[in-house]
Amino acid sequence: MAKRSAPEVNAGSMADIAFLLLIFFLVTTTIETDSGISRKLPPWQPEDVEPPVIKQRNIFTVLVNSNNQLLVEDEEMELSELREAAVEFLDNGAGTGDEACSFCQGAKDPNSSVNPQKAIISLVNNRGTEYGTYIAVQNELVAAYNQLRDREAQRMYGMTFTQMEKNYNDPNYNGDKDALKEKIDVITDMIPQKLSEAEPTS
Amino acid sequence: MSKFKKKKSGDLPAISTASLPDIVFMLLFFFMVATVMRQNTLMVENKLPFADQVEKLDKKDLIMYIYAGKPSQRYRAQYGNEARIQLNDKFASVEEVQQFIYSERESKREELIPYLTTALKVDEETNMGLVSDIKQELRKAEALKINYTTVVGDAMQNVE
Numbered sequence: 001m002a003k004r005s006a007p008e009v010n011a012g013s014m015a016d017i018a019f020l021l022l023i024f025f026l027v028t029t030t031i032e033t034d035s036g037i038s039r040k041l042p043p044w045q046p047e048d049v050e051p052p053v054i055k056q057r058n059i060f061t062v063l064v065n066s067n068n069q070l071l072v073e074d075e076e077m078e079l080s081e082l083r084e085a086a087v088e089f090l091d092n093g094a095g096t097g098d099e100a101c102s103f104c105q106g107a108k109d110p111n112s113s114v115n116p117q118k119a120i121i122s123l124v125n126n127r128g129t130e131y132g133t134y135i136a137v138q139n140e141l142v143a144a145y146n147q148l149r150d151r152e153a154q155r156m157y158g159m160t161f162t163q164m165e166k167n168y169n170d171p172n173y174n175g176d177k178d179a180l181k182e183k184i185d186v187i188t189d190m191i192p193q194k195l196s197e198a199e200p201t202s
Numbered sequence: 203m204s205k206f207k208k209k210k211s212g213d214l215p216a217i218s219t220a221s222l223p224d225i226v227f228m229l230l231f232f233f234m235v236a237t238v239m240r241q242n243t244l245m246v247e248n249k250l251p252f253a254d255q256v257e258k259l260d261k262k263d264l265i266m267y268i269y270a271g272k273p274s275q276r277y278r279a280q281y282g283n284e285a286r287i288q289l290n291d292k293f294a295s296v297e298e299v300q301q302f303i304y305s306e307r308e309s310k311r312e313e314l315i316p317y318l319t320t321a322l323k324v325d326e327e328t329n330m331g332l333v334s335d336i337k338q339e340l341r342k343a344e345a346l347k348i349n350y351t352t353v354v355g356d357a358m359q360n361v362e
Contacts, residue, residue, distance in 0.1 A: 011223070014223040015219075015222050015223040015226055018223055018226040018227050018230055019226055021230050022226055022229055022230045022233060025230065025233035025234055025237050026233055028237055029233055029236060029237045034258075034259045034265075034321060034349075034351050035256040035257060035258045035259060035351070035352065035354060036253070036256055036257070036259065036321065036349045036350045036351040036352045037253055037255060037256060037257070037349065037350045037352060038257050038319075038347070038348070038349045039348055039349070039350065040346055040347060040348075041337060041340060041341050041345075041346040041347075041348060042341065042346075043341065043344065043346060044341040044342050044344070068361065079357075079358065079361055080358060125330050125334075126330065127329060127330055127331030127334065128329050128330070128331065129329065129330040130326065130327055130328070130329065130330070130360075131251060131324050131325065131326050131327070131328040131329070131330060131333055132251040132252075132326030132327065132360035132361070133360060133361055134330050134333070135251040135252075135253055135326070135350055135352060135357065135360060136251070136252075136253070136357040136358065136360040136361055138253070138350070139253040139254065139255050139352075139357040140357065142255040143254070143255050146255055169258075199334070200330055200331065200334045
């Protein structure tokens with residue numbers, strides 16, 4: 001048999017095949033990252049543990065019923081007013097002596113919280129509450145904390161708390177991260193997020 | 203001068219497309235590397251609520267997803283209208299959540315386990331009863347880091 005050279009493979013359709021694959025991956029790609037409200041659940045505890053005693057004035061109760069209506073400190077309230085009310089409560093700072101709050105700008109109402117470190121927001125919802133409303137309430141309460149933290153961070157370090165956190169989580173940030181972490185810790189220590197959630201009522 | 207004039211003569215040469223496959227391959231590899239395949243097929247309605255005080259969830263391999271909501275249209279006949287939990291690709295009951303967390307943990311490297319976060323993707327019309335049940339199960343399983351996945355937007359839109 002005569003020796004034949006192998007025929008050249010036509011590579012003209014290579015681009016088409018590559019395009020096909022490309023389009024497949026383009027369609028299946030999800031570049032966007034999820035975002036949401038991060039919370040930490042309390043660890044599971046046996047039923048018989050006595051809850052610590054907390055003064056009534058330091059608790060800010062938010063009740064949500066199955067019709068998605070809000071009852072804040074025994075008064076009906078619209079969702080849009082919740083943030084303002086929560087800030088007022090946290091920032092009240094009526095404490096004296098050991099419990100005094102050096103930075104609070106609130107009304108110092110003797111029936112409201114003594115110090116943001118002592119103040120607790122208690123959220124109780126009904127089993128019939130809609131998840132959307134629950135998230136909206138959570139969002140408003142977190143916003144109240146963030147508003148106060150921003151104010152204090154701005155006053156002490158000339159930068160808002162949210163900006164500080166954003167820089168801290170940014171891998172491309174050039175500044176001193178350890179110093180930033182310290183500042184963040186100071187602020188979170190001054191205004192800790194004490195948000196307690198009770199078992200839902202049925 | 204004649205040297206320069208020579209070049210001006212003739213038609214435009216055809217642009218060579220020989221490097222086209224290379225360019226396309228380059229793009230292809232980029233997308234292959236950047237792709238995260240959709241892990242689960244949604245079997246429940248999943249209209250997430252709005253919120254604006256959000257944190258980003260990076261590191262997708264460290265997230266366990268729990269979906270909840272009403273079954274989608276085509277599963278209605280079989281599973282009814284009540285909101286259900288979806289784990290991986292099937293409907294699950296509340297009791298199965300713990301098992302799911304344990305098996306997810308097992309599939310991850312040991313040193314990564316403390317960083318695992320549970321993302322709750324819950325439809326905004328779901329009742330809190332179901333969500334609280336899930337949360338109780340998560341507490342029992344000691345999966346305490348959770349994230350309510352939301353769409354970035356004004357939270358007031360949830361109530362309307």
